[in-house]
Ligand SMILES: *[C@@H]1O[C@H](CO)[C@@H](O)[C@H](O)[C@H]1NC(C)=O
Ligand SMILES: *[C@@H]1O[C@H](CO)[C@@H](O)[C@H](O)[C@H]1NC(C)=O
């Protein structure tokens with residue numbers, strides 16, 4: 001466990017700064033490759049979870065869909081279908097945890113919750129050995145210095161009861177101030193801005209935060225933790241827990257935030273990669289890392305404004321679609337640096353590195369045709385719903401054991417279906433917002449083309465085996 005800690009720290013401290021982009025971005029995929037003919041089913045991504053503690057393995061309830069993913073929210077990105085990802089009740093370990101529409105509870109039912117309360121009136125005291133005071137099922141957590149009363153973050157929260165945090169550290173003065181360490185009722189030491197009664201409690205929470213990051217694959221609450229602080233559960237329709245974390249994130253954009261393995265967002269993105277791998281001649285390679293791309297606030301505001309305008313024209317929400325008919329589409333491009341490799345979260349400054357340029361500044365139509373000078377459907381920004389097609393455009397101009405691909409939010413609006421090339425297009429055909437080049441005609445795989453920069457933003461950086 002200890003050997004993983006620098007990795008977590010690099011994640012928590014990931015801040016991209018001082019890199020003002022030159023405005024370069026790639027806009028065009030080169031012509032498509034020859035079709036594959038052989039057929040073999042794609043293989044599942046592999047995950048090594050043998051080193052992770054806690055026995056409550058998450059259960060993926062059937063019925064979750066990724067392709068029709070509802071991506072509305074606060075504009076910071078899509079939120080995953082978390083209510084489909086549950087684990088077992090910490091008391092009976094038999095039935096799934098209860099999800100009330102907002103958060104997942106540690107128990108499945110009132111009866112299990114009451115049994116827990118009856119057997120555990122308040123925080124345990126004295127005992128330093130044995131199982132968790134809350135679930136009685138798993139060993140107590142030892143941080144290397146002392147043994148805590150609980151086994152996991154989920155149980156620590158339950159022990160903390162109603163005093164558990166509702167705001168993040170540094171969120172300003174607190175009226176009913178209580179130390180933010182789990183279960184501690186002491187007042188914070190010092191004035192506003194300090195959330196802990198003692199340095200010992202502050203340190204133990206920070207350590208616990210790192211430990212819990214590595215327990216995420218087995219901790220169902222970890223599946224829905226805020227991607228910024230990895231401490232509190234995220235809000236519905238957001239990747240983050242609070243306005244404080246959203247403000248924190250926005251102030252630091254552009255940047256990439258690693259999504260922990262086992263997080264619901266990781267599963268959702270990896271599942272889309274896998275289910276849209278349609279080159280059956282090649283097995284779907286395993287996804288190894290996923291990063292949430294944080295765009296600067298003004299860039300997001302422009303995207304949201306465009307999406308709202310398309311929505312008001314097309315009324316997609318009332319037809320049961322997402323706002324502006326927003327969808328997630330793949331884009332493969334050139335990577336010159338090692339962004340996305342283990343420990344690499346800083347952008348490079350090379351204008352040749354399309355990956356960094358797109359993440360920093362999104363896509364830029366003014367650069368259309370720079371590389372290929374040609375587009376099947378004219379001067380637009382090209383993406384695909386097929387990961388294996390975009391994979392063909394992902395190129396490493398660097399030494400790396402992984403390849404990079406972008407998953408983007410795209411405002412599809414009303415898409416004009418085209419089967420034949422039309423290289424003269426510079427806008428969507430009249431009455432439409434985009435071009436949907438469907439499989440058939442001259443195309444082996446689908447393409448989606450938009451003709452305005454604000455119709456698309458990069459959302460996730462996905463690293464996978466070549
Ligand atoms: C999984 O991780 C454990 C502990 O880090 C290691 O001993 C084992 O070799 C790994 N297995 C694979 C298949 O990578
Ligand atoms: C998407 O989610 C939002 C918020 O939960 C909801 O208001 C909207 O109706 C949903 N749209 C679709 C198409 O499911």
Ligand SMILES: *[C@@H]1O[C@H](CO)[C@@H](O)[C@H](O)[C@H]1NC(C)=O
Pocket residue numbers: 421422424425428429430
């Ligand atoms: C290409 O699109 C333009 C604009 O919509 C249209 O006028 C033209 O007829 C199209 N050309 C072909 C070959 O379909």
Ligand SMILES: [Zn+2]
Pocket residue numbers: 168226227228229230231232240241242245
């Ligand atoms: Zn947070």
Ligand SMILES: [Zn+2]
Pocket residue numbers: 335336337338339347348349350353355356357
């Ligand atoms: Zn780069």
